[in-house]
Amino acid sequence: MPNGPELAIRAEHVTRDFGPVRALDALSLEIPKGIVFGFLGPNGAGKTTAIRVLLGLIDPSAGHAEVLGLDTRRDGSAIRTRCGALLEHPGLYERLSAYDNLDFYGRAWRIPRGDRQERIRELLTRFGLWERREDPVGRWSRGMKQKLAVARAVLHRPALVFLDEPTSGLDPVATAGLREDLAALAAQEGVTVFLTTHNLNEAERLCAQVGVIRGGKLLAVGSPEQLRARGDSGRVDILTTGITEELVRHLAGLPDVRTATASGDHLAVSLSNGASVAPIVAWLVQHEVGVEEVRKVRATLEDAFLDLMGAETTNGEAAGGTT
């Protein structure tokens, strides 16, 4: 296990209760420095609570967490000094100009005047906002505000940045633009990014590691490839000649076949977990169907995520428990 200084975040059995509601349930997590970590989960999964605990804004009910080697209960102020955050809302002063918004937080982080001016110019230019720097932020689009909020979060060159659903509520073009900006920023600034999202495409493109949380419990953690491998889709695409509707119906009734559908010569088969495609191909050949191509469909992160969500729901129901 890496020791403190090599880890940006270490959480050990962190639990947080709000009255009868358990928002975090024995969360244990280790995030190395210098990566983009995606924290995936549906609404109400505990992602925002995790950020609040890690920033030392609230104490855990039980367990222990360290951020940049600092204790979240004891060293909240020191953690917030070294971290940046874009929380649930952009948190911008809409009556102030973009420049003044950044200037205020630059002053709060005690960045010397000259450096502050230079840094604000650098960030606003990078995000394409420099020309609008004197506009009151209230007049800006949601996408521009989110970009400014990201700029504010990294203004003081923090070692770790928390971004809570940064692309939430943005249109696809703005989402793609901000995603590119985030990727470039993480690469150029060498900062560790803790990103919560329920946008799986975003996580897959940006994150070196992802964790999946639901009902406050961490269900899985690993690289997107590792999670995809866990969520083997079991889907197979077969290009055939001579497949009939009758044969498709028979095929769907075979053991280990969950579903089978055909569209022209294209046959899509979903197999039970761990089942081999060879007996299916043999069955097709036996029934005089030509098999031109067999291709296993690679699971996406979404498949893995939905598998985890489904499995957790089933487990929860079977145990009669709550999340």
Add this chain to the structure above:
Amino acid sequence: MIHDIWTVVWKEWQEFRDQLLSLRRGGLSALILALILGVVAPVQLGAEWVESRLIIGYWPFLAATMVSSLIADSVAGERERHTLETLLASRLSDSAILIGKIIAAVMYGVGFAVANLAIGLIAVNVAHGENGLILFAPQRFMVTIVFTILASLLMAGIGVFISLRASTVKQAQQAFGIAIIVLTMGPLLLFNALSYETRTAFIARLGRVGETRIEAYVVAGLFVLSAIVIAGALARFKRGKLVFD
């Protein structure tokens, strides 16, 4: 700590400036108020405007009213506009944030009152100063300024409590309106409810105590009350609680 407090004061003033410069957002009412209080009233009342004892109560009341509106916008508004949690996630301490907000509002309220006093003094001298300069009695002027600062601090402290309980700026300002009426009208109504003999005896006793000593008592009382209320506000303004508000 001092640097952090001034950083918050700077930010609050940027927002106040925007409000003041925008006619729709309060700039117009401030301008009308300044014209009436700083020009019209002094010109109409003449030397009486300077000599009246009422200034000791009037200017502190005006500044405190202004502070109440600003502190509601500053505290309840910060939460309503979803900027509070980001501020709490910064390196600024709870006390630096709160003290900065209180100082900014008090500076604004007191500054507005003092500026009006100065404009009024110019106006009254331009209109009625043909027989020489008309000036405030130094002691009364000093007492007025001290009352204004202390009343503003007290109102700012009360304002923090009200604003932390209100979910919107409007709600906080309405609660403030009621608090101001209770604080100003309450003692007057109570006094009027007393029998004629009791009131006469009370006034006679005040007369024996003397004006200077009464002023000193009021200053001491306001100081202690302000200190208690602001200490309470500092104890209430904590990240752990505010994040859930």
